[in-house]
Amino acid sequence: MDKLDTMRAFLTVVQQGAFTKAADKLAVSPQLVSKYISALEKSLQTRLLHRTTRRLSLTQAGSDYYQRCLQVIADIDEMESRLTEHAQVVSGTLTISAPMSFGTLHLPHLLMDFQQRYPQIKLKITLTDIKVDIVDEGVDVAMRIGQLADSSYICKKVAPINIAIMASPDYLAARGLPKTPAELQHHHYLKYVYSDDAMLFSGFDNMRHTIDFNDNLIANNGELLVNTAILGGGIVIQPTFIAGKALAEGKLVRILQGYEPKPVGLYMVYANRQYLAPKVACFIEFVSQYYSTPPSWDQV
Structure with a gap:
């Protein structure tokens, strides 16, 4: 049985003056409160309370223990309060x-x-x-x-x-609009170095192993690739959080939308x-x- 629980039960019994009132305060049964007090007295090998049918009173040892318990529980409550307040400081x-x-x-x-x-x-x-x-x-x-x-x-x-497949209107006018993924192998591809092409094009119908891309530019930055595509450098496959503005302004055009990689x-x-x-x-x-x-x- 937890020692702090028994100490809190003892303090509450003394403060409320009765087991039933203490039980109501602690939201437990009177039998459990009585069990707490008995366990506490047993562990201390000392009687803490005089019990009669009319009233409860502290023994001398119980009075001394009550004062010490007050201090101990107060110290613990203060420590826990400070820790809780510290945990809630957003800094x-x-x-x-x-x-x-x-x-x-x-x-x-x-x-x-x-x-x-x-x-x-x-x-x-x-x-x-x-x-x-x-x-x-x-x-x-x-x-x-x-x-x-x-x-x-x-x-x-x-x-x-x-993720969108894109090119500039000037590039498409000069090189032609690809109608199927297979036609991408005849175009300049602006490749993102960290992309896994097998995964990137897994949405393409049975085409994941047949496209031999002409990687005429490889870079580790999507903005560079999108800006190159805007200038007519080739076809780029990049997220819309990079290319959204260029698409809205008509600087890039989405192509092969039925084959775009899954979001x-x-x-x-x-x-x-x-x-x-x-x-x-x-x-x-x-x-x-x-x-x-x-x-x-x-x-x-």
């Missing part, structure tokens, strides 16, 4: 990892809005398209894009990510679900509610 440095292009194009507004709500949180942002180990790198939250494999980390999807997701990845630091929990909750459906980059 400190929040370390975030995010993809390069998504970070440069879409994080500034989010981060500014977040800091307006939580001004005591300092933000440390690392932009990289390389998957980092969040524990080894000391990252509180990683924002990642893709179809995430099962892992020991917690993954929370916060927005859909659509992926924007996820927040973090190490533990329980005992999250308030700064991490607040950021996760904030981002979870930040993006509309469809997200802003698909509304331009």
